[in-house]
Amino acid sequence: MQAEPTTSLVGEEYEVEIGPVAHGGHCIARTAEGQVLFVRHALPGERVVARVTEGEEGARFLRADAVRILEASKDRIEAPCPFAGPGRCGGCDWQHAKPGAQRRLKADVLAEQLRRLAGLTPEEAGWDGTVVPAEGDKLPAGEVPQWRTRVQYAVDAEGHAGLRRHRSHEVERIDHCMIAAPGVSELGIEKHEWAGMESVEAIAATGSQDRQVILTPRPGGRLPLVELDKPVSVMRVDEKAGGVHRVHGRPFVRERADGRTHRVGAGGFWQVHPKAADTLVTAVMQGLLPRKGEMALDLYCGVGLFAGALADRLGDKGAVLGIESGKRAVEDARHNLADFPRVRIEQGKVESVLPRTGITEVDLIVLDPPRAGAGRDTVKHLASLRARRIAYVACDPAALARDLGYFGESGYRVRMLRAFDLFPMTHHVECVAILEPAAKGS
Incomplete structure (x- = not known):
């Protein structure tokens, strides 16, 4: 017996009251019919118009974005980042909340x-x-800590660096990332073209001046000529074997913590906040x-x-x-x-x-x-x-x-x-x- 086709609800809008926060960067709401919505860009207690971004009739829940705020929470602020918001960069979930409210x-x-x-x-x-x-x-509302010492940029078909949109492979082009640490921002990744690359990861070590860029090419992609704003070691990831090949510079960065220096090889894990x-x-x-x-x-x-x-x-x-x-x-x-x-x-x-x-x-x-x-x-x-x-x-x-x-x-x-x-x-x-x-x- 052939299953009946389902009807997508993407694009449908509902006026809802926002309930409690849930794990994953969204809040819970229910439509008048009782359908559960996981709503991003909202805060508990608000009344919003939520537009469905994922889901179909009969689904256990739908995903949605708050596209209009009808009654705002006292914890709401204007998102300081120009690339934040519904359908935009998916990296920050709580740009629209005061710092204390985020915690x-x-x-x-x-x-x-x-x-x-x-x-x-x-x-x-x-x-x-x-x-x-x-x-x-601990900064005032509207001020953003520059804490991210490792940023992985996605690259679009034209070779421009950006960040992924929420639950999407689409790339949001940016000219800067507000939460990137100064050592990352000074590399100027967003100003360069990265034709043939799948991603570009920028690393600024804590406690040393080490900087590193790791390039992952698309299948058949060739390593571009790398001329960044600061001296930096450049690595290339072999997409088939997963190996990392040094182009120039050290194959590691030196991170400082607990009074000791730690060598961290290309692609290795280290805590992102300094x-x-x-x-x-x-x-x-x-x-x-x-x-x-x-x-x-x-x-x-x-x-x-x-x-x-x-x-x-x-x-x-x-x-x-x-x-x-x-x-x-x-x-x-x-x-x-x-x-x-x-x-x-x-x-x-x-x-x-x-x-x-x-x-x-x-x-x-x-x-x-x-x-x-x-x-x-x-x-x-x-x-x-x-x-x-x-x-x-x-x-x-x-x-x-x-x-x-x-x-x-x-x-x-x-x-x-x-x-x-x-x-x-x-x-x-x-x-x-x-x-x-x-x-x-x-």
């Missing part, structure tokens, strides 16, 4: 995810309910309170930021095992931690490598998993190691809450949780949760 929205999302997925109130999670701005980011690495290391170490001579794990360890911080505090008799799946990151981590003889870095997925180590007990664990989280099986294994404290670093509230629920099932409780606004203007929030074994009978 309250993120706190509301985190609290809702904790309640729904982990069964925890803020008080039970040891959280004061606030999202804290990074040092220097204050993020130090902020997170401080939160993790204050939560774990490492003791001399202890044994620690650093899982999803990247280039060794937390492993180095642990090794420095555990002393000559302490030991750290780091596990990381990325080959280049492992090479960098081993280089960065070469002066710590009791640090070992293993390459592979955590769920595969950790069981092979034969480790049955540790004192401390740090895990900073990808956006999807660690998952039930990995959490269960970690809980079996009986660490006295575990630090969980998370960039996604839903994944964090799910994994905290799994830890709860495995006998651990959340001692403390802190939330940091390391991605201003966006819906993203970074969290550090400190866990410890639950008291018997609790």
